[in-house]
Structures are given as structure tokens and as C-alpha cells.
Amino acid sequence: MRFAKLFTVAILGMGILSAAILPAMADKKFDNFKKNQLAQFKGDSHPETCKEKTKTQGSLRYDLCQHQGKPAYIRVTDDGTPIGFYEFKNRQLVQSCSIDAFTCSGYKNNKLVAIWNLEAQTVDFNVSSPSNREIEKANLTEARKALRIFGFK
Numbered sequence: 758m759r760f761a762k763l764f765t766v767a768i769l770g771m772g773i774l775s776a777a778i779l780p781a782m783a784d785k786k787f788d789n790f791k792k793n794q795l796a797q798f799k800g801d802s803h804p805e806t807c808k809e810k811t812k813t814q815g816s817l818r819y820d821l822c823q824h825q826g827k828p829a830y831i832r833v834t835d836d837g838t839p840i841g842f843y844e845f846k847n848r849q850l851v852q853s854c855s856i857d858a859f860t861c862s863g864y865k866n867n868k869l870v871a872i873w874n875l876e877a878q879t880v881d882f883n884v885s886s887p888s889n890r891e892i893e894k895a896n897l898t899e900a901r902k903a904l905r906i907f908g909f910k
Contacts, residue, residue, distance in 0.1 A: 787878040790871075798852040798863035798871070800844030803829035812906050821907045831903040843900045848909065853896040862896055869893035 807822035807829065820832045827848060833841040844852040854861040859876035862869055869889060873880040884893075904910075 787873070787880050790873065790880040794871075795873075797865075798844070798861075799846070800829045800851055801825075801827050801846050810907065814906065819903055819906050821903075823907075828904060828907065828909060831900070831907075833899075833903065841899065843896075843903060845900075845904075848904070850897060850900040853900060862892060864893075864897075867897060869896075 801824060803822050803824035807824065809820040809822050809832075812819045812821075816836045818834045818837075820834075822829045822831075828845045830845065831843045832839065833843075839856040842852075842854040842856060843850060849867060850864050852861055852863055860872060860874050863871040863873070869884050869892065871880060871882050872884055872889065872892070
């Protein structure tokens with residue numbers, strides 16, 4: 758009986774301790790990601806004051822920053838509300854952000870490799886789930902559509 762109480766107290770103590778430590782570790786993991794890995798998901802370099810080209814389709818407005826003949830980013834707004842942001846490196850999608858959900862997805866060779874949440878400050882590299890494959894497919898499709906709007910194939 759006494760062993761059971763000690764065991765229960767130990768388990769509860771570990772639960773409380775891990776609940777206190779895990780958020781701090783999550784913050785540290787996200788901080789390390791921002792410091793050491795986020796740069797790999799940045800698009801081609803472009804002037805800070807990039808002159809954007811704009812195309813409109815229905816209520817959607819697409820703004821392209823193009824530098825040295827290559828798309829650097831495309832911002833998508835719906836009636837003035839930002840909804841998507843795509844960054845490109847060598848004409849390949851490297852980052853897609855859903856502005857309303859505060860989430861971004863990172864790509865290498867058109868494959869989803871990371872998802873991070875800017876609001877919760879979390880990052881996930883285990884992205885092989887079926888729902889993440891759907892996110893990957895949808896983002897790649899939308900990015901290609903946005904590129905085609907500006908004449909890129």
C-alpha cells in the first residue's frame with residue numbers, strides 16, 4: 758500500500774514537472790528552428806522595396822515580387838485580407854504561409870519537410886501524415902496556379 762502511494766506521488770510529480778518543462782522546451786525548439794533552420798525556407802533575394810506586379814482574379818489579388826527574372830514571392834489577398842504567401846527559390850516553392858491560420862510550411866524539392874505555427878511557436882518535422890500530404894498538395898497546386906497567373910510555367 759505504501760509503495761503504491763509513493764509510486765502515485767512519483768508519477769504525479771513527474772507529470773507536473775514535465776508539464777512545466779515541455780512548454781519551455783517547445784519554446785527553445787522553436788527558437789532554435791528560427792535561429793538555425795528558418796533561413797533555408799527563404800525565397801530568392803530581392804530588394805526590400807520590390808516593385809510588385811499585380812493581377813486580380815475575382816476577389817483575389819496576387820502581388821508578385823520578381824527579381825532578375827525569377828519570382829521571389831507571391832502574396833495573395835481576398836478583398837484586401839491577406840490569405841496566403843508563397844516564397845520561391847529558383848522557381849520552386851520553399852515556403853507557404855496561411856496568414857489566417859498563422860501556419861507556414863517549408864519545402865525542399867517540392868516536398869513538405871516542416872510545418873511551423875507562428876502563434877503557438879511550435880515546429881513539426883514529422884510531416885508524413887495523410888492530412889499533411891493534403892496540405893502539401895494544396896499548397897503546391899496554389900503556388901503553381903499563382904505562378905501561371907504571372908506567366909511562369
